[in-house]
Amino acid sequence: xxxxVAPTARAVEDFLAAHPRWARSDVGLAITVxxxxxxxxxxxxxxxxxxxxxxxxxxxxxVRWGKLRVFWSTHDTGGLxxxxxxxxxxxxxxxxx
Numbered sequence: 001x002x003x004x005v006a007p008t009a010r011a012v013e014d015f016l017a018a019h020p021r022w023a024r025s026d027v028g029l030a031i032t033v034x035x036x037x038x039x040x041x042x043x044x045x046x047x048x049x050x051x052x053x054x055x056x057x058x059x060x061x062x063v064r065w066g067k068l069r070v071f072w073s074t075h076d077t078g079g080l081x082x083x084x085x086x087x088x089x090x091x092x093x094x095x096x097x
Contacts, residue, residue, distance in 0.1 A: 004074045004081035015085050019092055028073030028080055029088045033095055038065040047094050057083050059091075 007015075015029075016022060022031045035041045045061045045068055052058040062069035072088050074081040 007082045030071045032069045041068040
């Protein structure tokens with residue numbers, strides 16, 4: 001049995017209402033964060049990577065000069081899981097000034 005559980009539609013709606021910078025796709029949640037330069041993008045990616053390692057669940061990270069895109073999805077199930085919502089919430093905490 002998978003350790004991943006699909007969230008309810010209501011849970012996803014509530015998350016998006018509380019975290020308006022995030023966008024839902026068919027298979028996950030994404031956010032693009034503006035940064036001051038490549039070093040800041042990379043530093044944020046490393047912090048999110050450490051979070052991911054702790055939970056053995058890894059996002060797609062697109063590190064660029066001036067921005068970082070984070071995409072949480074559960075590849076094992078081909079879609080969104082409650083763990084993705086939890087880690088997107090934790091990601092927001094890491095991104096807070």
